[in-house]
Amino acid sequence: MSKTNPTLNQKQKKQKRDKIMVYAIIYSLLALLVIISVVPFWIVLINATRDGVSISTQGITLIPGKSLVENYKILTSNVDVMRGFWNSLKIAILVTVLSGYFSALTAYGFHMYNFKGKNFLFGIILVFMMIPSQLSFLGYVKWMTQLNLMDNHLALIIPSIASIGTVFFLRAYISSSLSKEIIESARIDGAGELYIFHRIALPLMAPGVATMSIFTFIGSWNNYLSARVILSSKANETLPMVISSLKALKIWYQNQGAIYLGFAISIIPIVIVFIFASKYLIENISAGAVKG
Amino acid sequence: MKKLKDKIGYLFISPFFLVFALFSVYPILFTIYLSMTSYKGYGRKTFIGADNFKLIFKDPNVVDAFINTLKIWGVNIFFQIFLALLLVMIFSDIQYKVRGLKFFRVVFYLPNLIAAATIALIFMKLLDKDYGVVNQVLFGIEWIDKPIGWLTKPILAQMSVSGIQTWMWFGNSFILFMASVQAVSKEIFEAARIDGAGRLQILRHITIPSIKPILMYVMVTGLIGGLQLFDIPFLITDGKGFPAGSLNTMIVYIYNMAFVYKNYGYASALSFALFLLILAFTVVFTLATNRVEIKEFFTTRKENKARRKAVAALKGSGKYE
Numbered sequence: 001m002s003k004t005n006p007t008l009n010q011k012q013k014k015q016k017r018d019k020i021m022v023y024a025i026i027y028s029l030l031a032l033l034v035i036i037s038v039v040p041f042w043i044v045l046i047n048a049t050r051d052g053v054s055i056s057t058q059g060i061t062l063i064p065g066k067s068l069v070e071n072y073k074i075l076t077s078n079v080d081v082m083r084g085f086w087n088s089l090k091i092a093i094l095v096t097v098l099s100g101y102f103s104a105l106t107a108y109g110f111h112m113y114n115f116k117g118k119n120f121l122f123g124i125i126l127v128f129m130m131i132p133s134q135l136s137f138l139g140y141v142k143w144m145t146q147l148n149l150m151d152n153h154l155a156l157i158i159p160s161i162a163s164i165g166t167v168f169f170l171r172a173y174i175s176s177s178l179s180k181e182i183i184e185s186a187r188i189d190g191a192g193e194l195y196i197f198h199r200i201a202l203p204l205m206a207p208g209v210a211t212m213s214i215f216t217f218i219g220s221w222n223n224y225l226s227a228r229v230i231l232s233s234k235a236n237e238t239l240p241m242v243i244s245s246l247k248a249l250k251i252w253y254q255n256q257g258a259i260y261l262g263f264a265i266s267i268i269p270i271v272i273v274f275i276f277a278s279k280y281l282i283e284n285i286s287a288g289a290v291k292g
Numbered sequence: 293m294k295k296l297k298d299k300i301g302y303l304f305i306s307p308f309f310l311v312f313a314l315f316s317v318y319p320i321l322f323t324i325y326l327s328m329t330s331y332k333g334y335g336r337k338t339f340i341g342a343d344n345f346k347l348i349f350k351d352p353n354v355v356d357a358f359i360n361t362l363k364i365w366g367v368n369i370f371f372q373i374f375l376a377l378l379l380v381m382i383f384s385d386i387q388y389k390v391r392g393l394k395f396f397r398v399v400f401y402l403p404n405l406i407a408a409a410t411i412a413l414i415f416m417k418l419l420d421k422d423y424g425v426v427n428q429v430l431f432g433i434e435w436i437d438k439p440i441g442w443l444t445k446p447i448l449a450q451m452s453v454s455g456i457q458t459w460m461w462f463g464n465s466f467i468l469f470m471a472s473v474q475a476v477s478k479e480i481f482e483a484a485r486i487d488g489a490g491r492l493q494i495l496r497h498i499t500i501p502s503i504k505p506i507l508m509y510v511m512v513t514g515l516i517g518g519l520q521l522f523d524i525p526f527l528i529t530d531g532k533g534f535p536a537g538s539l540n541t542m543i544v545y546i547y548n549m550a551f552v553y554k555n556y557g558y559a560s561a562l563s564f565a566l567f568l569l570i571l572a573f574t575v576v577f578t579l580a581t582n583r584v585e586i587k588e589f590f591t592t593r594k595e596n597k598a599r600r601k602a603v604a605a606l607k608g609s610g611k612y613e
Binding site: 023027034041044060103109113121128132134136138139143159225229240256278281285287 | 304315326375410423463516547556564
């Protein structure tokens with residue numbers, strides 16, 4: 001008895017050691033992937049605070065520099081980055097609000113009322129969900145020319161009233177979160193239809209609208225192709241357009257710190273949105289996987 | 293009263309359908325019309341029938357763009373799925389309980405949120421031949437003795453774009469896979485382990501079958517996304533698709549055809565062809581993933597028919613009795 005105990009102990013010890021080894025390997029692998037995911041952003045943020053010379057001569061470092069203000073002055077004397085920022089913010093907010101409101105209105109209309117041709121109309125939405133936006137793009141650009149909406153932010157904002165994906169999502173959301181009895185009882189109390197939508201249905205749909213709004217906001221903030229084709233004057237440029245114009249500048253090589261600061265300005269709002277909304281975002285993506 | 297109320301539904305959906313008709317449906321029809329003209333983007337729109345579409349089959353650039361897309365997609369999807377599966381294996385293991393799934397999901401998803409335009413520029417800086425951080429580091433650890441042209445050599449440029457795509461999308465695939473694995477009950481994994489199944493066996497017989505539909509989804513949407521790739525190859529190559537046309541993807545080509553070479557009609561035809569290609573992939577994907585359901589549908593239909601026939605025959609024979 002007393003003889004077997006030490007060997008058993010040794011075996012347990014060895015098992016424990018192996019276990020620690022495996023955990024060490026797993027966590028270092030995960031740490032490596034975290035570094036790979038984050039390091040480009042880290043470099044951007046650090047270099048945004050360093051001066052051009054030290055970036056090109058000393059390579060990367062983990063310590064921030066002291067040239068943030070200087071970099072900002074250099075950047076803004078070359079491009080109007082803040083105007084791009086406000087343009088992008090204005091467009092993204094309007095797109096998000098319009099898309100959220102009108103998608104909720106449409107989804108509610110489809111859910112609550114049994115009008116003629118309802119299934120046919122919803123079928124059309126489903127068919128158009130399959131069609132990639134590229135097919136409409138060239139016609140859309142020429143159509144905007146005819147409507148005199150070229151170089152006008154409205155050309156990027158108005159289409160968000162008809163956000164097919166959001167309507168589709170909210171219709172599914174509404175059927176699980178909104179009971180018709182509540183609406184009926186409000187009707188008996190004599191409330192008008194639009195009043196019911198605004199005061200009862202919309203607040204109940206708010207979580208679903210919020211989830212889709214995050215995606216809409218990020219999509220609009222990041223949009224490059226259609227903004228580049230539609231907008232032409234400097235005053236109307238969006239942030240991705242300003243950022244992409246940086247590489248044609250002299251400071252692209254001479255004052256890298258200022259360039260990195262430009263990148264940082266375009267990244268930071270998204271990172272802030274993400275910090276607050278990551279839970280909803282990821283739950284939403286996961287839910288899609290289980291259903292689909 | 294009830295009917296009147298239902299008619300209000302039209303009021304609710306009318307703003308959507310008004311904008312939808314004006315900004316979605318009409319532009320699509322307009323593109324299709326333009327694809328049958330020799331329109332230059334200005335001036336007259338001369339109707340030329342299917343000539344633009346005939347030209348597509350003779351255009352070597354279209355084939356090149358498609359092959360470029362396949363190369364970029366192939367390498368990207370391989371590493372993306374490899375990483376995502378590895379992570380799923382780690383986080384679904386029974387014996388080793390790895391913590392922090394929520395944290396890692398968030399961090400791995402982060403690259404997906406940044407504007408592709410910004411990402412293109414960031415990597416142009418990092419991968420720059422003479423001043424880029426990557427070459428600086430490789431010099432520092434003495435792995436290389438002359439700078440590597442990550443974005444100037446054709447094959448390296450393609451692989452760099454693949455790498456950027458993998459970096460942007462592996463977190464997304466991981467989240468999708470993990471969600472489908474978590475939908476499988478834990479007991480199945482436990483039971484398999486008690487029965488003595490190894491990790492690879494569990495991967496092959498439980499994990500992969502449970503994520504198979506989503507795996508197909510990731511591959512097909514990745515391919516469709518690859519066909520629509522624009523911001524990164526466009527910006528990295530100053531809009532030309534160079535070096536040596538290796539980053540000339542379909543949308544970059546369509547963009548140049550429409551706005552640089554002023555062949556708007558042909559560009560519209562290319563958009564339509566791209567749409568048909570994407571549609572074909574979508575249909576094949578839907579058929580492949582829903583094979584069982586479709587088969588069931590047809591066999592039940594056949595059975596129903598046979599049953600009806602049998603019933604009819606019985607009734608017929610009944611008459612004779």
